[in-house]
Each structure stands twice: as structure tokens, then as C-alpha cells.
Amino acid sequence: MSTYSAPLKDMQFVLRELAGLQEVSALPGWQDVTPEVVDAVLAEAGKFAQEVLDPLNRIGDTQGARLAQGKVTAPDGYVQAYRKFIEAGWNGLAGDTRYGGQGLPHVVSTAVQEIWNSANMSFCLAPMLTSGVLEALRHHASPEQQALYMPNLTAGAWSGTMNLTEPQAGSDLSAVRTQAVRDGDHYRLRGTKIFITWGEHDMSENIVHLVLARTPNAPEGVKGISLFIVPKFLVNRDGTRGERNDITCVSIEHKMGIRGSPTCVLAYGEAKGAIGYLIGEENRGLEYMFTMMNHARLGVGVEGLGIAERAYQHALAHARTRVQGREIGQRSGDRVTIIHHPDVKRMLLSMKAQTEAMRALAYVAAAALDKARVHPDRTEQRRNQALVDLLTPIVKGWCTEQGVEVASTGVQVHGGMGFIEESGAAQYLRDARITTIYEGTTGIQANDLVGRKVAFEKGATAMAVIGDMRGVNARLERLGSEFVSARKAFSEAIDSLESATRWLVEHYAASPNAAAAVAVPYLKLFGIVAGGWVMARAAVIAHDKLSDAKSDARFLSAKIITARFYAEHILTGARGFADTVLSGSASVLALDEGQF
Amino acid sequence: MKVLVTVKRVIDPYVKVRVKSDGSGVETANIKMTMNPFCEIAVEQAVRMKEAGIVTEIVVVSVGVPQSQETLRTAMAMGADRGILVDAPAGVEPLAVAKLVKAIIEKEKPQLVITGKQAIDDDSNQTGQMIAALMGWPQATFISNVTVNGDSAEVTREIDGGLEKLTIKLPAVVTSDLRLNEPRYVTLPNIMKAKKKPLEVLKPEALGVDVTPRLKTLKVQEPPSRSAGVKVADVKELIAKLKNEARII
Numbered sequence: 141m142s143t144y145s146a147p148l149k150d151m152q153f154v155l156r157e158l159a160g161l162q163e164v165s166a167l168p169g170w171q172d173v174t175p176e177v178v179d180a181v182l183a184e185a186g187k188f189a190q191e192v193l194d195p196l197n198r199i200g201d202t203q204g205a206r207l208a209q210g211k212v213t214a215p216d217g218y219v220q221a222y223r224k225f226i227e228a229g230w231n232g233l234a235g236d237t238r239y240g241g242q243g244l245p246h247v248v249s250t251a252v253q254e255i256w257n258s259a260n261m262s263f264c265l266a267p268m269l270t271s272g273v274l275e276a277l278r279h280h281a282s283p284e285q286q287a288l289y290m291p292n293l294t295a296g297a298w299s300g301t302m303n304l305t306e307p308q309a310g311s312d313l314s315a316v317r318t319q320a321v322r323d324g325d326h327y328r329l330r331g332t333k334i335f336i337t338w339g340e341h342d343m344s345e346n347i348v349h350l351v352l353a354r355t356p357n358a359p360e361g362v363k364g365i366s367l368f369i370v371p372k373f374l375v376n377r378d379g380t381r382g383e384r385n386d387i388t389c390v391s392i393e394h395k396m397g398i399r400g401s402p403t404c405v406l407a408y409g410e411a412k413g414a415i416g417y418l419i420g421e422e423n424r425g426l427e428y429m430f431t432m433m434n435h436a437r438l439g440v441g442v443e444g445l446g447i448a449e450r451a452y453q454h455a456l457a458h459a460r461t462r463v464q465g466r467e468i469g470q471r472s473g474d475r476v477t478i479i480h481h482p483d484v485k486r487m488l489l490s491m492k493a494q495t496e497a498m499r500a501l502a503y504v505a506a507a508a509l510d511k512a513r514v515h516p517d518r519t520e521q522r523r524n525q526a527l528v529d530l531l532t533p534i535v536k537g538w539c540t541e542q543g544v545e546v547a548s549t550g551v552q553v554h555g556g557m558g559f560i561e562e563s564g565a566a567q568y569l570r571d572a573r574i575t576t577i578y579e580g581t582t583g584i585q586a587n588d589l590v591g592r593k594v595a596f597e598k599g600a601t602a603m604a605v606i607g608d609m610r611g612v613n614a615r616l617e618r619l620g621s622e623f624v625s626a627r628k629a630f631s632e633a634i635d636s637l638e639s640a641t642r643w644l645v646e647h648y649a650a651s652p653n654a655a656a657a658v659a660v661p662y663l664k665l666f667g668i669v670a671g672g673w674v675m676a677r678a679a680v681i682a683h684d685k686l687s688d689a690k691s692d693a694r695f696l697s698a699k700i701i702t703a704r705f706y707a708e709h710i711l712t713g714a715r716g717f718a719d720t721v722l723s724g725s726a727s728v729l730a731l732d733e734g735q736f
Numbered sequence: 737m738k739v740l741v742t743v744k745r746v747i748d749p750y751v752k753v754r755v756k757s758d759g760s761g762v763e764t765a766n767i768k769m770t771m772n773p774f775c776e777i778a779v780e781q782a783v784r785m786k787e788a789g790i791v792t793e794i795v796v797v798s799v800g801v802p803q804s805q806e807t808l809r810t811a812m813a814m815g816a817d818r819g820i821l822v823d824a825p826a827g828v829e830p831l832a833v834a835k836l837v838k839a840i841i842e843k844e845k846p847q848l849v850i851t852g853k854q855a856i857d858d859d860s861n862q863t864g865q866m867i868a869a870l871m872g873w874p875q876a877t878f879i880s881n882v883t884v885n886g887d888s889a890e891v892t893r894e895i896d897g898g899l900e901k902l903t904i905k906l907p908a909v910v911t912s913d914l915r916l917n918e919p920r921y922v923t924l925p926n927i928m929k930a931k932k933k934p935l936e937v938l939k940p941e942a943l944g945v946d947v948t949p950r951l952k953t954l955k956v957q958e959p960p961s962r963s964a965g966v967k968v969a970d971v972k973e974l975i976a977k978l979k980n981e982a983r984i985i
Contacts, residue, residue: 145750148768177931180809183770184922190750192921229924242924692766 141564142457144194144450146186146255149695152179154500155251157681158674159507164245167514178248181233185252188228189259192221197260200400201567205341207392212340212402218263222296222343231267231296236278239290246435246513250442250506254499257446258453261571262400266299266338268439273300273350275432280420281369288375289348299344303333303351303370303406304429311584313426314361318353318408320368320416328413329353329370332390332405335578339404340372340389346381347372351408351416352425359423367425368416370408386414397570434532438505440579441535444543444572445498451550451568452491458554458563459484478553486709487553491546493706496678496699497671498539504674505531526601530593531670537585537660538667540575547572586659589666594641595648595655602641602666609634609673615680619700623679626707630672633711636718637669643722657728658721665717672711679703737884737906738793739782740846741816742837743775745800745807746857759955762857764826771807773919774852776814777912780919781850781882783815790884791848793817797840799824799833805935813922813930821937824947832940832947834866839943841871846907848889853878853911864911874904878913 155161156175165173200215207213214222225231234249235241249271256264274293277286292298309315318331329351333339340347349370358364374382386409393403408414420428459479466473467480478484505528512524547569551558558565576582594602613634616627640662648655682696682703747753748768756763771779785791796811798804799822808819822836841849849868854861868875876882880899881892884906893900894913904910940947968974978985 143750145768149766172928172931174931176806176809177928180806180813180927180930181924184810184813184924184927188921224921227923228921229926233924242928695766 141198142454144190144259144453146182146189146258147449148179148182148186149692150496150499151182151251151254153678153695153699154496154503155247158500158677159247159503161247161507164247164507164510167245167510168516169243169514170245173244173248178251181244181248182251182255184228185230185255188225188230189255192224193256193259193263196221196263197400198564198567200260200262201397201571202399204399205392205402207340207389207402210340210388210390212342212389212392212404214341214343214402215400218400219343221263222266225267226296231270232294234271235274235294236290239286239294241274241294245507245510247503247507247510250438250503253439253442254446254449254502257443258450260400261443261447262398265398265401266341266343267296269302269337270296270298270300272302272432272436272439273348275435276350276367276419276428277369279431280367280428285369285417285419288377288379289369289371292346292379293348297344298346298348298371299338299341300348300350301336301339302429303336303339303349305335306332307334311581313352313365316352316354316365318351320353320355320366320418321413322355323413323415327353327355327368327416327418328409329368329416330409330413332407334405335393336404336406338401339406340392341402345373346375349387349406350419352429353416355422362426364423365425366422367419367428369419370414370416374415386411395574397567397573434509434528436579437532437536437585438502438509440575441498441505441537441539442502443575444540445495445502447568447572447575448491448495448498448539448543448546451547451565451572452488452495454565454568455491455550455553456488458557458565459488462555464555484553487549489702489705490709491549491553493675493702493710494542494546494671496702497675497706497710498542500674500678501531501667501670502535502539505535526597527605530589530601530605533580533585533589533593534663534667534670536580537576537582537589537663538671540572541582541664542667543572543575544569582660582663586663587656589663590644590648590655590659591652594644599641599645603638605670605673606634606638606641609637609669609676612673612676612680616676619679619683623704626704626711629707629711630676633669633672633707633714636714637665640665640718640721651725653729654725657725661717661720661724665714665721668710668714668717672707672714675703675706737791737847738795738844739785739791740795740797740837740841740844740849741775741778741782741811742833742849742851742863743779743796743798743804743807743811744772744852744855744857745769745798745804746772746855749773749856755956755958759957761827761953761956769803769807771810772852772855772857774854774856774912774914775811776852776919777914777916778850778852779811779814779816780917781912783920784917785884786815795820795844795846797822797837799828799836801826802937805937808935809930810922812933812935813926814920815926816933818933819935821935822940822943823937824940827949828947829949829951830860830862830866831950832945833863834870835945836940836943836947837863837867838870839945841867848884848906849873849909851909851911853913864909868909871907871909874908875910876902876904876908877911879910880913880915882910882916 196217203215232241237243320327320329351368351370352365376382388407389404390407391405462478463475508524508527515521551565554565557563613630679700682699685691686696748770754763782794794816796816797820851864876891878894879891880894883890
């Protein structure tokens with residue numbers, strides 16, 4: 141087993157050089173969030189993750205959460221770890237300062253989130269969902285509701301969940317059936333919700349469920365869904381915990397991955413009806429849910445990143461110690477560790493390059509979200525909001541797809557042992573697998589990217605990003621002859637992205653089906669090229685910094701080589717996806733359902 | 737009462753230490769650094785004594801390169817009240833450190849000085865003892881417990897073959913052993929607050945101490961790697977090997 145170590149150097153490089161941490165620190169309210177403070181936060185989070193969360197990751201996977209008599213017990217050690225986690229104040233990192241949070245920028249919480257996900261994805265889903273609930277309450281709940289629920293949720297004494305899915309209502313939430321009937325100052329809810337992550341457990345004193353349900357006579361479809369606060373224990377007016385609400389965990393799922401986290405089936409209102417409190421107005425529930433969508437989707441993208449980093453560290457540790465065979469071309473002499481073999485190096489580099497590209501893209505998107513929220517200049521706000529809107533489905537869709545691929549390569553680096561659970565490599569692959577599915581599948585992200593983002597605004601933001609990419613590519617010239625093939629690969633990849641984008645803008649209105657048939661290849665294309673964009677920026681900056689004698693030359697030259705590898709090995713695949721976008725929809729549409 | 741705690745910035749214990757190619761020392765440039773674990777225990781002890789109402793102020797002192805300010809900030813995030821860095825070149829030796837700390841003690845007048853028993857980089861295990869000697873104060877090294885009673889302290893020392901309980905008169909110097917306590921995790925709100933706590937940076941000259949090294953490092957090299965083990969056929973062969981090859985019986 142390897143030990144997780146937060147990649148602080150790369151995180152600091154990305155935060156400072158690519159995501160513009162200094163600019164974010166200069167925004168109103170964040171003057172104290174200096175790079176030095178952020179370094180200290182990341183170092184302490186890294187230490188906590190390494191010593192407390194990482195050692196529990198395997199236990200969570202092998203033991204899993206357990207259900208007995210309606211009570212869910214978290215895996216051994218999780219309750220104590222959660223207590224340490226909230227005592228150390230990590231739960232309130234991005235929380236509202238009025239309710240005890242630290243109010244740190246999203247770009248900082250994204251970096252910390254990566255650390256938690258690398259160390260123990262199952263565990264950190266609990267605080268992640270709590271922060272989702274807090275986000276919803278902050279935007280839409282009444283001041284009384286905020287005062288009643290937000291302090292304990294911010295502290296982590298209470299945790300939160302999202303209750304959207306029902307057996308017949310998955311990606312299509314218009315089919316939600318859970319009923320909410322008005323009963324005085326509250327509602328009574330009846331129905332079944334499934335796939336509720338950390339829906340019941342013994343880590344927190346109370347669980348605040350946010351539940352989508354229909355009131356009687358609500359309009360059909362998405363315009364008839366309301367959002368309710370349904371606490372596990374009712375909360376008295378003075379904030380103390382009251383009696384148990386009518387919610388039962390009837391089963392927990394047997395899953396492929398994230399087994400340390402209970403995924404619950406919750407039955408609401410089997411006796412008297414579960415007491416719930418309406419958030420905002422009736423029938424506007426889905427709209428409220430959507431306001432935190434960027435936040436939640438970026439968060440899942442960061443899960444893909446976190447797992448990729450952890451799988452890479454695990455594979456690297458194995459490749460450095462596993463002795464097998466001699467160097468190619470040597471018939472005698474000592475046997476070597478497998479990292480000496482070019483193909484193993486190639487696999488490790490592909491893991492490293494993709495992970496670093498994902499990190500850079502996710503942090504850049506998070507910083508844009510911060511600027512979109514609080515930048516004093518309205519134009520900057522709008523520009524950054526457009527960038528976040530465009531990048532969100534890419535970070536969610538592409539970082540999770542790559543997370544699966546990187547974790548799979550991690551298994552491959554282990555050879556036969558990778559297929560054996562004891563090696564630990566398989567868990568990362570199994571854990572990563574959910575990330576391309578929940579919070580909107582890759583297909584849903586791709587439709588969002590193609591329809592609501594690119595086609596809707598006639599490719600304006602996408603073209604602006606493509607223009608920036610060309611500027612970065614021009615700056616690569618200073619890296620000299622070694623970068624000629626990388627520059628060419630980047631330049632052609634940008635051309636591919638541009639032609640695919642133009643095709644979509646042109647054809648979307650007339651044939652949305654054709655666009656949808658190649659939406660995922662387009663998302664992957666955009667992800668690959670956007671990854672190349674941030675890696676190329678990194679290479680240019682690393683090159684410029686190398687002339688400073690005090691710089692970390694080993695790190696910077698590795699960054700340059702990694703960026704070059706990314707261009708030569710990964711960007712070269714862009715063309716294939718573009719060709720599929722330009723010509724691949726007809727075959728998808730041609731085959732009749734009956735012909736399958 | 738006031739407590740003074742010393743802290744040292746060292747290579748992170750999880751990092752694999754590499755010898756510099758010229759054999760002049762080990763690589764420290766661009767390597768992850770952290771607070772010496774024994775110093776962390778020393779800070780934790782002071783913070784617990786403050787929480788228990790025995791200590792009113794905790795001053796942390798570090799002697800080292802400018803980046804040692806990060807180590808002092810960590811100590812302040814743990815609960816120390818203010819920090820003093822004596823900006824000295826890397827490789828400053830225990831005697832020089834002890835003299836610098838003595839100069840600060842004379843200014844700060846603490847009742848108790850807590851140091852780590854040793855730093856995990858050089859393992860010198862000298863600074864605490866030297867501070868006590870230079871001050872002419874009682875010392876108790878390798879402590880696993882300390883209780884202050886007015887102007888004296890009861891301490892438990894971890895010694896070969898058991899524990900030794902002593903009463904020492906204050907002011908005194910104690911050095912922390914591993915079992916004194918388990919340091920807390922720094923909390924996020926305290927990391928944010930630590931930034932605002934005062935941190936003073938001094939030069940050795942200002943304290944009238946010459947930090948010129950007295951020792952010369954001739955060569956630093958990796959320890960020899962362990963050779964592979966062998967399987968013995970029976971007890972007889974084992975005993976023969978222990979007698980003739982290992983020469984331990």
C-alpha cells in the first residue's frame with residue numbers, strides 16, 4: 141500500500157501561475173487569503189488527509205457501511221475521523237462567515253476538496269453533500285430557516301443530503317412522484333427516494349435532507365416540483381434537536397465502488413407523513429436545485445481529479461519498487477524496477493500528464509467561478525460567468541472520464557497484481573466509475589455543453605477560448621526546437637476543435653439529433669484540447685521561470701516535459717474526435733432500434 | 737507564567753532523504769519541510785498548559801532560514817501567542833542555537849523552556865541541555881509528563897530501563913519525548929488567525945552571538961544497503977552462523 145501525499149508543489153504552481161490566486165485574493169473579502177495562508181491550509185489539509193483519511197480508505201471499501209434495524213453504521217474509524225474533521229474546522233472551509241464558516245474562495249476549497257477525494261472519496265462525500273445543502277439554503281431559504289439550520293451544517297455537527305432520484309425519476313426529474321401535502325406551517329411528505337448518499341449514518345447528530353416533491357394540483361413535469369427541508373430529527377425553535385421525523389432507511393445499495401459511503405433508499409412518511417418545510421415558493425424546486433449545479437458538477441469533476449492523482453501515486457510507488465526484467469537491450473546484469481521500462485514510463489507519464497491537465501482546468505474553472513461571483517467589474521463578472529458555464533460540463537464530463545481512464549491505467553501498471561484487490565489499485569477504478577454517472581452522466585454533460593452552452597450563444601465563448609488557445613500556442617515558440625512537434629499537435633488540435641465547434645453551431649438548430657449523437661465525442665475533444673491549453677500555458681510559464689536561479693528546476697523541467705508529452709501523446713487524439721463529430725452522427729441515427 | 741518553546745524546521749519525515757551528489761550534506765532545496773515532530777510535542781504541551789490555566793503566554797522561537805517563519809506560523813496555529821525567528825544560515829550548530837535562545841530567554845524571562853528532545857534531521861540531542869547549562873537552570877530531558885506546582889515542576893523522564901520521577905525548581909528547561917502527548921491537528925480557523933499573530937525577526941548579531949560553525953563536515957554518505965538474508969537449514973547452522981559470521985555469541 142502506498143501512502144497518499146498531497147501534491148502541494150503542483151497545486152501551488154497551478155493556483156499561483158494558472159488560476160490566478162493573487163487576483164482572487166485581491167477580490168473583496170479575501171484580502172487575508174494570501175498565497176502563504178493558502179500554502180498553510182493545503183499543507184495542513186494534506187497532513188490530515190495523509191494521517192487520518194487515507195488509512196481508512198481501504199477499510200471503507202472492504203468493510204462498507206452496514207444497515208441493521210434502520211440504522212446505518214459507518215465503516216470502522218469513520219465516526220472518529222469525522223469528529224476530528226469537524227473539530228479541525230474543515231467542514232466550514234467555504235461556508236458563510238455569518239454562520240461560522242471561513243468563507244474561503246472556491247478555488248481554495250477546490251484544491252482542498254481534491255485532497256479529501258484523493259485520500260478517501262467515500263468519506264468526503266458526506267461533507268461535500270453538506271456543502272451542497274448549505275449552498276441551496278444560502279440562496280433560497282428564508283432567514284429563519286438559514287438561522288435554524290446553517291450554523292450546525294457549517295460546523296458539520298449536522299450533515300446534509302440531496303434527495304432527487306426516485307425509481308422512475310433518474311435523469312428525468314419531471315417524473316418525481318413524492319407527495320407533499322400542506323399541514324399548517326409545514327408539509328407532510330410521502331414517497332420513496334433512492335440513491336441518497338450518506339442518507340442515514342452515525343457520524344453526525346442530525347441529517348438535513350433536501351427533498352424534491354410535488355404538492356397536490358402542482359403542474360405536470362419540471363414546473364411542478366418543490367424543494368423541502370426534511371430533517372432526520374425535527375429542530376425546535378431554539379435550535380435544539382427534537383423528535384425523530386418519519387423517515388426510514390429501508391436498504392442500502394451493494395455497489396461497485398465508494399463502498400465506504402452508504403447509498404440509501406429512504407422511505408418518507410410511512411407512518412404519519414414526514415414533516416418538511418418548503419424552501420422558497422412552491423413549484424420552483426428544480427430551479428433552486430439548478431443554482432448550485434455548477435458548484436456540484438465542478439465538485440464531481442474534482443472527484444475524478446482526486447482519484448486520478450491517488451491512482452497515479454499508487455502506481456508510481458509500485459513501479460518504483462517492483463523488480464522485473466532487465467533494461468531493454470540488456471541480456472545480463474541486475475534486474476530493474478519496472479519504472480525503467482519505456483512502456484511503464486509512458487503509462488505513468490500519461491497518468492501524470494492527464495492528472496495535471498485536469499487539475500489545471502478544474503482550478504481555472506473554480507477561480508472563474510469566484511471572479512464571476514464577486515468581481516467588482518460587471519464585465520469581468522459576465523466574462524467569467526460565461527467561462528464557468530462553458531467549462532462546467534467539460535470539467536465534470538472530461539475530468540471524470542479521464543479519472544476512470546487514469547485509474548484503469550493504474551491497474552495496468554500493476555500487471556496481474558492490479559487485478560487482485562489486495563494491491564489496492566482496483567479500488568480507485570471502482571470508486572472512479574460512479575463519477576461519470578451521478579450529478580448528470582457524461583451524456584447529459586455533453587448535451588448541456590452542445591445545446592445550452594455552445595449552440596445557444598453561437599459558440600461565442602468557445603471561440604473566445606479558442607482564440608486564447610492560439611495565443612498560448614504562439615508563445616510556445618520560445619520553447620525551441622524540442623517543442624516543434626508539440627506545437628504542431630496543439631495547433632492541429634485547436635483547428636480540430638474549431639471545425640467541430642463551427643459544425644455544431646451550424647447544424648444544431650436544424651438537426652439537434654445529429655448534434656446529440658456526437659455530443660460526447662465533442663465534449664471529449666473539448667476536454668482534451670482545453671487540457672492542452674492549460675498545459676501549454678504551464679509549459680510557457682515554467683520555461684520563463686527556469687531562468688531564475690532560485691526556482692525549483694527539477695519541478696519546472698518536469699512540467700515542461702509533461703506538457704510536451706501531453707501534446708505528443710494526448711492532443712494527437714483530438715483529430716479523431718473531431719472527425720467523428722463532423723461525420724459520425726449519420727451512422728448513429730441510421731440504425732433502427734429493431735436492428736440492434 | 738510564561739513558557740518559551742523552541743521549534744525547528746526539518747525535512748518532512750515522510751520524505752525520502754537524498755544525499756547531495758557532492759557529499760556535502762543532504763538535499764533540502766525544494767523538499768517538503770515541516771516542524772520537527774518532537775518540537776510539535778513541545779508546542780502541544782505548552783498549549784495544553786495554557787488551556788489548563790497554568791500558562792498565560794507562549795512564545796515560540798526558531799533559529800534558521802527565513803522559511804522557518806512557516807514553522808512558527810504552524811506553532812501559532814496550534815496555539816502559541818507569538819513567534820521570534822532568529823534568521824541564521826542553514827546548519828547552525830546546537831551551541832550557537834543555545835546561545836541565541838539564552839539571549840532571548842534573558843529578554844523574555846520565561847519560567848519554563850520546552851524543547852524537543854532532539855531534531856529528526858541531525859539527531860543532535862544537545863540544544864535543550866546546552867540552554868540549561870548556559871542559563872544555570874535545572875533540566876529534565878526526555879520527559880513524558882510534567883506538572884507545575886507553584887515554583888517547581890514534577891516531571892517523569894523516560895530513561896533506560898524505566899521511568900524516573902523528579903521535582904525540579906523553576907525556571908527550568910525540559911525536553912519532550914514521544915509519549916508526552918499526541919499533538920493536535922491544526923484547525924482551519926486557527927490557521928487563519930495565526931497569520932495575524934506577531935512574528936519578530938532578529939539577526940544573530942543583534943543578540944551578540946557568533947554563529948560561525950565549529951565543526952567541519954568532511955563527507956555525508958548513504959548508509960550501506962542491507963544485504964539479502966539467507967535461509968538456514970537448522971538450528972545448528974544458525975548457531976554456527978551467529979558464532980562465526982555475525983560473531984554475536
